[in-house]
Amino acid sequence: MPKLLIERRGNVTLFTLNRVEVHNNVDDELAMELADAIIAFGADEASNVLVITGAGDKTFCAGANLKGMRELFEHRHTHTAGPMGFARLDPGKPVIAAINGNCYAGGVELAVWCDFRIVDERAKFGLLNKRWGLSLADGGTQRLPRVVGIGNALYMIETGMEIDAQHALRMGLAQEVVPAGTALERSLQLAQHIADYSQGGIRADRQAALATIGLSLEQGLDLEAELCHSPALSEEAMAGMRRFADGSRPAPPRPGAANRQS
Template identity: 40%
Template sequence: MEKVLTEIIENILIVTLNDPNNRNAVDFDMANELEKIWINFEKNDNLNVAIITGSGNNFSAGANLYDVKRLLNRVENPNGPLGFTRLIINKPVIAAINGYCVAGGLEIALWADIRVAGKNSKFGFLERRFGVPLIDGGTQRLPKIIGLGRALDLILTGKLIDAQEAYQIGLINYLVEDDEVLNKSIEIAKMISSFPQNTLRNDRLSVYEGLGRRLSDGLNIEMKYGIDSIKTNELINGSELFKKGLGRHGEIIK
């Protein structure tokens, strides 16, 4: 059985963690495969957006502790122990979450730009009780997403929270029925993929590069990416569409 599955729908890549007997926990071989998949996604000009999800009834339980000795060999890997959580890519990623999204699985979800979750999903850093460190970006991304106080609560207590609480604190962006998680994620991905891509990607990178910077530095970063976007002529092309009456009142241009 392949432990990582990929599927392409239009310009969207769907990556599925596929070890349901272990709640899609990532072992050493899976981490190596995921690293290759995400590097290739970045290079593929035909793909605009990706979705990461889990098979069965769970997203991921994080690192497979039965394979911890081999995974330790990836701790200092520039792209992260789980294969890609230190990888900086310039395309959007959506996490489609059902069931348990815990430990390194939560860190994977935090790596994504947008999180869509089913009403019965659960979140937490359950590795707290086993002395496993957060080493796939959790300590850095979670405070930026939900704030310092709430992040430290989850990180220090290792408590498990339900989807409703995760939605209330801003950990997840969309809360849907369990059987609608992937469909909703694809719907969002198709919308994102329909927009002018150079400008979209530059705005996304501007957000990330501006985090933690002084306002003046952040504004300069925004200006730099904005100028790059203007040079692509997407703005000129878009203004012509606007003049024709397309895309107004929130309408998606097809």
């Protein structure tokens, strides 16, 4: 049985971490499969959005395989992708985390590697590796502060606190909290919305947003102009403007009911 299940759903690709018996933790074999699959997705012109989830209904990913740490730091993708197979890679396209259950340690690092996170209301998050004195090695010290802010990141990193889905939503770690068992369905719904948009502008905006982190506003605006002005004048964009002029007003996706203020 493959440790990573890969499914094409039209122009959306779904990855499922398939080690349910060990809470979908990542060993060296899964890390290499994950790196290979991310690289292949990035090169696949027919697939526009990636969704990542975990097998079963209890755990998204419990992090790295603590019984095989040496192997994680010595496999063929360690230095090009990171020990767990993703930290140094960017497919250049949207990636959504469908957090179907608990998300711990390196699982949090995988979650924040994704562009945003749709979270099952039962899920819990925590850098529980602190209990064994283990540092973060797959981008957590860099991406977590960018997602939730330095105070929230250090709170999680230093305490090893376990938080619930609503706490994750308040701090920005979750973008939507959805009813039990529906995180994948909702993620695929959003993925299809994104995948059906014109892709040039989305990819340019995504690249500019990620690449300008840490730059001054002036530097960021310069890079945005370099990356985003040409797609705005592309034939793809012009076709979209013609649809607008002709009266096209497709309904946008909206947050699920669990995320609306009463």
